[in-house]
Amino acid sequence: MERRSFFKSVGVLCGFLWLPATHSLSSGEGFPKPGKDDRCPVCGMFVNKYPKWAAGFVFHSGARYFHCCPKCMVHNLLSVPKYQPGETRENIRQIWITEYYTTRQRDAREVFFIAGTSLVGPMGLDLIPVAGDRAAETLKRDYNGESILRLDQITPDILDKARRGQLK
Numbered sequence: 754m755e756r757r758s759f760f761k762s763v764g765v766l767c768g769f770l771w772l773p774a775t776h777s778l779s780s781g782e783g784f785p786k787p788g789k790d791d792r793c794p795v796c797g798m799f800v801n802k803y804p805k806w807a808a809g810f811v812f813h814s815g816a817r818y819f820h821c822c823p824k825c826m827v828h829n830l831l832s833v834p835k836y837q838p839g840e841t842r843e844n845i846r847q848i849w850i851t852e853y854y855t856t857r858q859r860d861a862r863e864v865f866f867i868a869g870t871s872l873v874g875p876m877g878l879d880l881i882p883v884a885g886d887r888a889a890e891t892l893k894r895d896y897n898g899e900s901i902l903r904l905d906q907i908t909p910d911i912l913d914k915a916r917r918g919q920l921k
């Protein structure tokens with residue numbers, strides 16, 4: 754019995770030790786900020802002119818790419834060898850977006866993307882990133898959205914619709 758409780762307390766201790774690391778990863782800290790010379794690899798626009806829409810990713814090599822808006826970032830993500838020759842999507846360490854309501858940088862794999870809304874970003878109609886399912890439902894309702902998606906559910910077809918500026 755004594756041994757079992759010893760292992761139990763070690764487990765609890767490890768849990769506590771892990772908490773701060775997990776928290777700092779998901780709280781939006783540690784994402785790179787676009788500088789004044791960073792251009793979107795997809796459309797060529799200067800990214801720091803659109804701080805509320807910026808999105809990007811970081812490769813394991815440390816190479817960082819900044820995009821003017823979510824749909825340029827997702828387009829790049831689906832065609833990494835085209836825009837970053839020699840790299841693959843599997844080599845990406847960090848993917849971030851700017852959350853719509855808070856304008857804070859967040860892990861793109863932790864938020865929802867609302868497709869088919871009437872909201873317009875730097876490149877027109879876009880896929881709007883929102884944190885939390887309640888906020889996702891609210892945004893979809895308020896801006897006449899069509900669907901709520903996770904990053905890996907955004908297919909080339911859905912992206913094409915957004916890039917062509919089609920609402921539905």
Ligand SMILES: [Zn+2]
Pocket residue numbers: 793794795796797798820821822825876
């Ligand atoms: Zn762009």
